[in-house]
Amino acid sequence: MLPLHLQPESHIPLYVQLRDQLRALVHSGELRSGDRIPASRELAGHLGVHRTTVAAAYAELESEGLIQGHVGRGTFICKASTKQFSPPPRSSGNGGMLRWESLFADERGEDGLSRLMPEVPPGAIAFTVARPPAELFPVEEFRRCCNSVMRDECRSVLQLGSTDGYEPLKRNLIEMFRAEGLSVADGQLLITDGGQQSIDLLCKAFLRPGDSVALENPAYPGAVATLAGARIRILPVRVNTDSPAGLDIDALEAVLIQNRVKFVLLTPDFHNPTGTTLPVAERRRLLDVAARYQVPIVEDTIYARLRLRGGATPSLKALDRAGNVIQIDSFSKIAFPGLRVGWCIAPESVIERLRLVKQSTDLHTDQLAQATLAEFIRRGYLVRHIAKMKKVYRSRLEALEECLEKDMPEETGWTHTEGGMCLWLTLPPGFDAAEFLIHGRERGVLFVPGRYFYSQHPQPNTLRLGFASLDEDNITRGIRILAETLKQEIRKRHRGANGAAHARVALI
Numbered sequence: 079m080l081p082l083h084l085q086p087e088s089h090i091p092l093y094v095q096l097r098d099q100l101r102a103l104v105h106s107g108e109l110r111s112g113d114r115i116p117a118s119r120e121l122a123g124h125l126g127v128h129r130t131t132v133a134a135a136y137a138e139l140e141s142e143g144l145i146q147g148h149v150g151r152g153t154f155i156c157k158a159s160t161k162q163f164s165p166p167p168r169s170s171g172n173g174g175m176l177r178w179e180s181l182f183a184d185e186r187g188e189d190g191l192s193r194l195m196p197e198v199p200p201g202a203i204a205f206t207v208a209r210p211p212a213e214l215f216p217v218e219e220f221r222r223c224c225n226s227v228m229r230d231e232c233r234s235v236l237q238l239g240s241t242d243g244y245e246p247l248k249r250n251l252i253e254m255f256r257a258e259g260l261s262v263a264d265g266q267l268l269i270t271d272g273g274q275q276s277i278d279l280l281c282k283a284f285l286r287p288g289d290s291v292a293l294e295n296p297a298y299p300g301a302v303a304t305l306a307g308a309r310i311r312i313l314p315v316r317v318n319t320d321s322p323a324g325l326d327i328d329a330l331e332a333v334l335i336q337n338r339v340k341f342v343l344l345t346p347d348f349h350n351p352t353g354t355t356l357p358v359a360e361r362r363r364l365l366d367v368a369a370r371y372q373v374p375i376v377e378d379t380i381y382a383r384l385r386l387r388g389g390a391t392p393s394l395k396a397l398d399r400a401g402n403v404i405q406i407d408s409f410s411k412i413a414f415p416g417l418r419v420g421w422c423i424a425p426e427s428v429i430e431r432l433r434l435v436k437q438s439t440d441l442h443t444d445q446l447a448q449a450t451l452a453e454f455i456r457r458g459y460l461v462r463h464i465a466k467m468k469k470v471y472r473s474r475l476e477a478l479e480e481c482l483e484k485d486m487p488e489e490t491g492w493t494h495t496e497g498g499m500c501l502w503l504t505l506p507p508g509f510d511a512a513e514f515l516i517h518g519r520e521r522g523v524l525f526v527p528g529r530y531f532y533s534q535h536p537q538p539n540t541l542r543l544g545f546a547s548l549d550e551d552n553i554t555r556g557i558r559i560l561a562e563t564l565k566q567e568i569r570k571r572h573r574g575a576n577g578a579a580h581a582r583v584a585l586i
Contacts, residue, residue: 080115081108084125091510091529091538092127093134100135104144104155113155115145130513137516198524203556205525208350208499208544209415214470216463220414223453227446235445241437242429243269243421244448250455251421260396265426268433269443272420273380274300275436276406277343279422280376281308282435284340292333292342294325296531296540298350298378301343312533313337317352319493319502324349324356327363334371341374341404346394347382348498351531351542355496361394369400377405381498383412383464386472388496401425409451411499412464417447471499477550478543478557485561487568492543499546502528504539506568511541517563523556 080103084095103109116124118132125132136153139145147153198204227235235244242248248267255262270276277300285291287309293301295314305312315330325344333339342364346356356364368375377394385391395405408420422432436442454460475495482492482503489506505511511527518524528540545553 080121082121082125084127090536091512093131093138093510093512094529096125096127096132097135097138100139101142101144109155111155114152115155117152128513130516131510134513134516199522202519202522202524203548203552203559205523205543205545205548205556207547208411208542209547210411210413210467211470211547214467215414216459219457219459219463220450220454223457223459224446224450226453227449231449235449237445239442239445239448241433241442243267243443244445244452246456247419247448247452250452254455255423260393260423262423263426266423266429268422268424268429268436269448270406270408270420270422270436271440271443272410272418273378273406273408274304275418275439276408276420276422277301277304277376279432279435279439280341280404280406281305281310282439283428283431285310289340290337292330292337292339292373293533294344294349295533295535296351296528296537297343297533298345299530301378302533305343313339314532314534315342317349317354319352319354319504322357322360323354323493324360325364327360327367330364331367331371334367334373339371339373341376342368343376343378345378345381347379347391348384348495350381350498351500351526351528352502353493353495353498353500354502355391358391358397361392361397365394365398365400365402368402373402375403377403379405379407380411382407384468384471384499385497386468386475395423404428412467413451413454413460417444417451419443419447419451471497471546474545474548474550474553475501477553478545481554481557481561485558487561487565489568490564500542500544503541503543504537505541505564507539508571509564509567510538512538514541514564514567517567518560521559521563523559523563525560 080100082096082099084092086092100109100115109115115121118129118136122129122132136145136147140147143156145153146156198206247269248264251267252262252264270279281304285308288311290311290313291305292313292315293305294317296317297314302312313333315333316326318324318326324346330342344356346361348355364375375394375398379393379395382393393405395403404422404424406420406422409415409417410420422429424432451460478501479494482490486492487506491504493502495501505514511525512529515525515527526542526544527538528542529536529538531542548556
């Protein structure tokens with residue numbers, strides 16, 4: 079039998095431990111091309127785990143091309159997998175084959191972002207994404223704006239532009255901010271290639287390898303990936319899902335006392351993945367704590383305009399009187415994710431530094447996309463589109479909550495969000511969401527296990543449900559399937575526990 083040793087007490091899910099150990103055996107050469115590995119039932123019995131644990135590990139290894147199952151024959155190590163990690167052939171000339179992997183500058187871990195966008199089989203119900211539904215894009219309005227730009231400004235927008243951003247778009251955004259109660263000067267605004275680039279630019283401008291950033295835990299995986307790629311030390315701060323919701327300010331202060339932190343990065347409105355919103359009182363506490371320890375705050379407000387119920391909450395930037403808050407945002411959630419246009423609001427000295435960094439990165443954000451969005455805002459289309467989508471999302475959120483309340487077993491909990499595109503569900507103790515996903519996928523329902531959102535100390539029984547891209551019928555059907563599947567698994571566990579108890583009594 080293979081030298082495999084699982085640690086049930088570890089915070090790492092059992093199937094992840096198994097997957098990583100099998101992968102290591104392949105990479106080390108202990109398992110070679112053509113070797114047969116035990117059937118999932120056989121290996122599960124040997125390790126004393128549920129068969130779905132082994133099935134989950136095998137499924138991921140098969141998706142990586144490391145193993146291949148053959149009906150009636152078994153599961154085997156693939157030829158390509160061992161070949162990929164063998165040394166390149168020696169060559170006396172320049173025709174030698176490079177092993178590109180050996181030249182990469184760093185070792186990247188799991189691609190958390192790709193986990194958020196898994197391939198969805200035809201007919202499946204996918205709660206996997208937190209993004210606008212493409213079928214509701216105002217395509218005709220957008221086409222009119224694009225045609226207008228191409229007719230009137232074609233030559234100028236197809237030329238190189240300002241690194242700061244397209245001036246009409248900046249003016250429109252500044253007017254939008256003013257209507258929302260936030261005064262922003264032209265020199266305090268930089269247009270970026272979406273929120274992801276804003277985080278990347280801030281890393282390049284402020285951080286050196288080994289510097290520390292305080293980050294929500296769980297958090298948006300794109301932020302984790304960007305910080306990890308820059309070799310930044312991530313200091314996780316827990317997110318409360320009950321009162322007071324959002325970033326735990328006491329935990330943050332403890333982190334700031336013990337570490338030299340370069341900045342705090344958080345999403346205070348409809349946090350991805352939990353859907354929580356930081357209350358106003360906690361926002362003021364956060365600003366006081368950050369000022370006391372002289373640590374800037376980077377506030378991601380990408381979901382803030384998608385408040386679906388309840389009263390408006392002022393942003394950290396609006397509450398900030400000391401100039402310690404940098405705000406990043408994007409059109410990705412309120413309009414068109416594919417355009418990759420976002421912005422950053424900060425003191426002028428910070429914007430100037432970010433502008434220089436951006437100039438060396440990509441010169442400027444796509445001019446045609448910026449000009450078309452400027453026209454989209456000028457004509458009032460953006461305001462109308464946001465209002466329409468908020469009604470759509472509110473209806474979908476209400477359908478989701480109604481189904482959860484009606485169908486989910488009592489041992490299950492979830493956050494009660496007031497906006498955004500997702501909420502956070504907690505399975506009964508002892509359940510692993512990644513293993514539960516195997517059962518859900520078999521029944522045509524997908525979600526994202528919570529572990530992909532943690533930088534440290536993942537909670538294996540959590541998962542994210544994105545509701546924005548699904549209509550009410552699919553939401554209802556999908557939650558009913560998940561609820562019934564979960565109830566079946568709970569019943570199995572109860573029967574197993576009762577059987578074990580009877581066996582112990584018989585032995586006595």
